[in-house]
Amino acid sequence: HQNVKPFPKNFFWGASTSAYQVEGAWNEDGKGPSVIDVGHHPEGVTDFKVASDHYHRYKEDVALLAEMGLKAYRFSIAWTRIYPNGTGEANPKGIEFYNSLINELKEKGIEPIVTMYHFDLPYALQQKGGWSNRETVDAFENYAKTLFTHFGDRVKYWLTINEQNMMILHGTAIGTVDLHLENPEKELYQQNHHMLLAQAKAIKLCHEMLPDAKIGPAPNICYIYPASSRPEDVLAAQNFNSIRNWLYLDAACFGRYNSVAWSYFEEKGYTPAIQEGDMEILASAKPDFIAFNYYTSMTVAHSNKDGNDRHSTGDQQIVIGDSGVYKGHTNEHLRKTEFGWEIDPVGFRITLREIYDRYHLPLLVTENGLGAFDKLEEGDVINDDYRIDFLREHIKQAQLAITDGVDLIGYCPWSAIDLVSTHQGISKRYGFIYVNRDEFDLKDLRRIRKKSFYWYQKIIQTNGENL
Numbered sequence: 001h002q003n004v005k006p007f008p009k010n011f012f013w014g015a016s017t018s019a020y021q022v023e024g025a026w027n028e029d030g031k032g033p034s035v036i037d038v039g040h041h042p043e044g045v046t047d048f049k050v051a052s053d054h055y056h057r058y059k060e061d062v063a064l065l066a067e068m069g070l071k072a073y074r075f076s077i078a079w080t081r082i083y084p085n086g087t088g089e090a091n092p093k094g095i096e097f098y099n100s101l102i103n104e105l106k107e108k109g110i111e112p113i114v115t116m117y118h119f120d121l122p123y124a125l126q127q128k129g130g131w132s133n134r135e136t137v138d139a140f141e142n143y144a145k146t147l148f149t150h151f152g153d154r155v156k157y158w159l160t161i162n163e164q165n166m167m168i169l170h171g172t173a174i175g176t177v178d179l180h181l182e183n184p185e186k187e188l189y190q191q192n193h194h195m196l197l198a199q200a201k202a203i204k205l206c207h208e209m210l211p212d213a214k215i216g217p218a219p220n221i222c223y224i225y226p227a228s229s230r231p232e233d234v235l236a237a238q239n240f241n242s243i244r245n246w247l248y249l250d251a252a253c254f255g256r257y258n259s260v261a262w263s264y265f266e267e268k269g270y271t272p273a274i275q276e277g278d279m280e281i282l283a284s285a286k287p288d289f290i291a292f293n294y295y296t297s298m299t300v301a302h303s304n305k306d307g308n309d310r311h312s313t314g315d316q317q318i319v320i321g322d323s324g325v326y327k328g329h330t331n332e333h334l335r336k337t338e339f340g341w342e343i344d345p346v347g348f349r350i351t352l353r354e355i356y357d358r359y360h361l362p363l364l365v366t367e368n369g370l371g372a373f374d375k376l377e378e379g380d381v382i383n384d385d386y387r388i389d390f391l392r393e394h395i396k397q398a399q400l401a402i403t404d405g406v407d408l409i410g411y412c413p414w415s416a417i418d419l420v421s422t423h424q425g426i427s428k429r430y431g432f433i434y435v436n437r438d439e440f441d442l443k444d445l446r447r448i449r450k451k452s453f454y455w456y457q458k459i460i461q462t463n464g465e466n467l
């Protein structure tokens with residue numbers, strides 16, 4: 001493009017976190033345990049009990065976010081602070097905490113963008129079958145109602161479920177499903193169906209209760225590349241695009257399962273049980289926008305059922321492949337992060353264009369960022385130039401996508417402040433603000449502005465004019 005369009009005037013320059021990764025205070029003020037609290041931790045990394053201690057330091061944290069100039073802050077509410085057992089009596093102290101946090105944000109002119117559920121299902125619900133149990137749909141609807149009732153006067157942007165597609169595709173890794181089941185995938189797609197119903201009900205309820213509010217899904221979306229122009233590779237990429245991405249957005253936006261995903265279910269024996277009226281529920285809810293997380297692209301090749309399909313691509317932690325459907329492939333055109341994730345800013349533009357083209361809804365980026373081992377240098381300095389480069393390249397591509405005509409309303413990189421990574425501890429840092437602790441030594445947990453903090457502050461001040 002010769003003439004790049006400017007970022008819109010009210011663009012949400014933001015940043016993101018999630019409750020269990022940042023709050024700590026895992027069992028305080030009546031909070032119940034979630035699947036995260038009782039989950040298995042890989043050896044050598046911290047658990048989520050203290051995290052960044054944001055629960056006790058939220059005022060100081062919000063002041064820093066305001067200093068950075070954030071227009072929006074995307075965070076999640078811990079279901080178990082509101083309902084310690086998932087259902088039953090609400091916990092006033094939990095409601096009080098989020099009231100205070102939201103008020104603090106509003107006072108500073110920061111728009112709260114709230115994720116209702118970010119991986120931390122109440123353990124009490126998990127014990128009753130979790131998402132395999134249809135009652136969890138009702139529990140979620142009831143939880144949603146409580147959130148809208150208490151916070152709906154100030155929260156105008158809601159996200160239903162964070163990365164539902166990752167919970168399903170990597171359910172055996174995340175622990176939502178019993179590995180010993182004969183057909184865990186079938187169970188996962190049943191859970192998926194229930195989550196889709198829960199999401200649709202929450203969207204409908206939001207529109208009824210809060211006519212001015214906006215609500216949308218928040219999957220992890222990245223466009224899938226074929227390993228080559230060989231037609232069989234292109235078919236494999238289509239397969240994976242349908243199963244990994246469009247399945248979730250088609251269900252959210254059009255209220256139906258896409259045909260490629262459905263025939264895949266039939267082929268593999270994963271078809272979920274659908275009760276009478278379910279499809280009407282899905283079709284009755286329309287999101288107002290699409291939020292999505294983007295870290296890396298992925299590449300796949302044709303799978304000839306040789307039993308050697310599983311291979312990591314994009315994100316080295318995630319091994320993908322499905323016999324006869326697609327096979328993971330390393331993209332030799334991309335550099336990798338210290339943690340082995342492929343870096344693909346152009347893929348970000350491609351993904352933005354593709355989602356917009358399919359659904360024609362406003363888009364909001366709710367995660368994008370670089371996990372790295374930051375070094376705290378003398379004089380409280382963190383020179384995270386690599387993070388600045390990563391974000392700059394992605395923001396440039398976002399601007400090109402806007403120039404292409406994509407209706408992008410905001411960009412909330414991961415993460416506002418250092419927090420505990422989902423599988424790799426606190427040493428894998430993402431924040432603009434450093435939290436002074438190690439895996440097992442909590443030190444003083446003090447907050448230190450990184451070089452990227454000052455850089456992002458300027459970007460926001462100038463509305464992205466001088467990238």
Ligand code: BG6
Nearest residue numbers: 018162163371420421422423424
């Ligand atoms: C997303 C999640 O999958 O990626 C976050 O929504 C997560 O919760 C983020 O932290 C980065 O992944 P990781 O594994 O590096 O923490």
